[in-house]
Amino acid sequence: MLKPTDHSRRKFLLESLLLAAGLPACQADNVFTSAPTATSTPGTSPANSTVNTPLSTNNVHFLLRNDAEYAKHRQIFNKRITAMPKVIAVCSNEKGVQEAVAYASKTKLPITVKSGGHSFEGFSVMEGSLMVDMSGMNKPIYNKTSKLLTIQPGAKLGGVYEYLNRFGRLIPAGSCAGVGVAGLTLGGGYGFFARQFGLTCDSLQRVRMVDGKGQVHDSSNEPDLLWACKGGGNGNFGIITELEFKTHPAPPFFHSARFKYRNLSPEQATQLAERWFGLMPGLPKTAYSSWVLNGKHLTVLVTDTAPGTALNTILDKLKTGATEVTPLRKDAFLPGIQRFRGGTDPMYFKNVSAGYYTGFKDLKAMLPAICQKIANAKVNTILQINTLGGEISNPALEATAAYPHRTLAYLGELQTYYDKPAQTATAEQTVREIQGMLTKGGIRAHYRNYPDVEIPNWETAYYGKSYARLQTLKRKYDPDNLIRHPQSVRA
Numbered sequence: 001m002l003k004p005t006d007h008s009r010r011k012f013l014l015e016s017l018l019l020a021a022g023l024p025a026c027q028a029d030n031v032f033t034s035a036p037t038a039t040s041t042p043g044t045s046p047a048n049s050t051v052n053t054p055l056s057t058n059n060v061h062f063l064l065r066n067d068a069e070y071a072k073h074r075q076i077f078n079k080r081i082t083a084m085p086k087v088i089a090v091c092s093n094e095k096g097v098q099e100a101v102a103y104a105s106k107t108k109l110p111i112t113v114k115s116g117g118h119s120f121e122g123f124s125v126m127e128g129s130l131m132v133d134m135s136g137m138n139k140p141i142y143n144k145t146s147k148l149l150t151i152q153p154g155a156k157l158g159g160v161y162e163y164l165n166r167f168g169r170l171i172p173a174g175s176c177a178g179v180g181v182a183g184l185t186l187g188g189g190y191g192f193f194a195r196q197f198g199l200t201c202d203s204l205q206r207v208r209m210v211d212g213k214g215q216v217h218d219s220s221n222e223p224d225l226l227w228a229c230k231g232g233g234n235g236n237f238g239i240i241t242e243l244e245f246k247t248h249p250a251p252p253f254f255h256s257a258r259f260k261y262r263n264l265s266p267e268q269a270t271q272l273a274e275r276w277f278g279l280m281p282g283l284p285k286t287a288y289s290s291w292v293l294n295g296k297h298l299t300v301l302v303t304d305t306a307p308g309t310a311l312n313t314i315l316d317k318l319k320t321g322a323t324e325v326t327p328l329r330k331d332a333f334l335p336g337i338q339r340f341r342g343g344t345d346p347m348y349f350k351n352v353s354a355g356y357y358t359g360f361k362d363l364k365a366m367l368p369a370i371c372q373k374i375a376n377a378k379v380n381t382i383l384q385i386n387t388l389g390g391e392i393s394n395p396a397l398e399a400t401a402a403y404p405h406r407t408l409a410y411l412g413e414l415q416t417y418y419d420k421p422a423q424t425a426t427a428e429q430t431v432r433e434i435q436g437m438l439t440k441g442g443i444r445a446h447y448r449n450y451p452d453v454e455i456p457n458w459e460t461a462y463y464g465k466s467y468a469r470l471q472t473l474k475r476k477y478d479p480d481n482l483i484r485h486p487q488s489v490r491a
């Protein structure tokens with residue numbers, strides 16, 4: 001993977017983002033490691049021990065701030081987040097998670113959970129907390145008879161696709177290789193295959209969880225737990241230690257086309273948005289599309305696993321006005337999706353949900369002003385709108401999952417990327433202003449996996465009518481609110 005030098009980082013980011021048509025740049029670490037990499041000896045304490053210093057065991061290695069391996073385990077994908085946990089518990093197994101919870105309970109340290117470390121707002125790391133690091137628990141097991149995938153939470157999407165491809169199977173997930181399967185699924189999870197097979201969480205069949213009291217639960221016996229983990233399970237009331245998914249046949253080929261429209265005025269960008277929204281109801285269920293405005297330049301990506309005449313009609317119409325067209329290309333499935341796996345290193349960014357939409361009418365009034373703001377922004381700013389709908393909107397799924405946004409067929413994401421910590425305030429202000437325009441324009445529903453710490457009424461924005469039921473589960477599994485982050489469900 002191309003690795004940027006510091007001075008070429010902005011250019012690299014732009015190119016990498018445009019290749020992925022604005023799909024967030026991400027980490028391509030897609031191997032399954034064999035064990036947690038912290039190396040303290042069982043029964044010993046971390047380097048800077050005090051009276052309350054936790055003792056490492058064969059199940060969990062505790063790290064304090066002065067330990068050599070602390071920085072590596074604290075690292076998350078977003079370099080903007082600088083919070084430092086007091087203790088990191090690097091878990092090898094479920095027993096280790098229980099031991100970490102027992103220690104946090106005894107010392108009254110709040111618990112945050114890290115699997116893939118890709119939370120936009122760094123909800124897996126909190127100042128002064130105990131971070132339960134699940135990244136070393138990342139083993140997949142595919143059962144050829146049942147066609148079920150049993151997987152540990154620290155597995156990353158790139159590795160999951162590679163592993164399942166050996167069996168000709170997939171779970172419908174995002175494209176960025178470094179995203180953790182746990183965080184993605186527990187908040188919903190969408191990607192190229194969601195319109196055909198549903199959200200990632202719709203394929204979830206069972207979970208195991210250690211709750212805030214250190215007790216282990218299996219959702220086979222607790223259907224409410226499975227419901228909650230389908231869109232409402234991110235760091236809210238327990239630590240998921242195992243996930244079981246039904247899998248789907250992987251298609252032999254992955255097709256993608258791309259259209260670029262350069263140097264647009266805000267009005268032109270808005271017109272192209274209206275046209276794109278107008279075409280999307282004809283998009284086949286096997287297809288996905290994104291509308292990605294990066295400064296003054298627009299990229300439209302269209303992918304499909306079984307293209308036919310309906311798709312070709314859309315592609316023909318998208319050609320009008322394009323300054324550059326990459327016609328539909330056909331790749332073998334795995335290399336095809338790997339073209340969109342993104343960058344490799346942690347980066348500075350402030351990305352947030354820009355809301356769900358029913359269609360163009362939800363954005364019409366404010367889009368020209370938002371496009372203007374994006375064009376004038378002092379940091380690299382992107383508005384990406386993704387197609388949802390298809391199987392995600394299947395009414396039969398409504399009661400099965402905490403995810404509350406099934407009727408909304410489009411999801412917006414606002415992204416800002418930059419090079420230096422000194423630009424953080426500018427990036428945050430840019431997002432604040434555009435988010436403010438969206439809120440003022442009536443956008444109320446937001447994606448939990450694209451959190452924004454400043455969003456008003458986040459409880460209903462993320463969880464809608466599911467919030468009250470999630471609170472009931474919080475009271476049951478974590479009444480003392482040991483497991484928490486700035487936007488976790490409150491008892």
Ligand SMILES: Cc1cc2nc3c(=O)[nH]c(=O)nc-3n(C[C@H](O)[C@H](O)[C@H](O)COP(=O)(O)OP(=O)(O)OC[C@H]3O[C@@H](n4cnc5c(N)ncnc54)[C@H](O)[C@@H]3O)c2cc1C
Nearest residue numbers: 026114115116117118119123124174180183189190235240
């Ligand atoms: C580059 C990039 C690309 C992305 N692409 C997509 C995409 O295509 N589709 C999509 O839907 N989303 C996408 N996302 C958003 C992604 O789904 C969320 O950021 C997700 O929560 C990340 O999960 P993680 O395990 O990597 O992160 P973490 O930071 O480890 O965790 C994220 C959240 O989940 C909770 N959590 C993690 N592990 C557990 C566990 N074992 N038990 C309980 N709670 C847990 C944490 O408390 C935290 O709140 C992307 C994000 C990035 C940064």
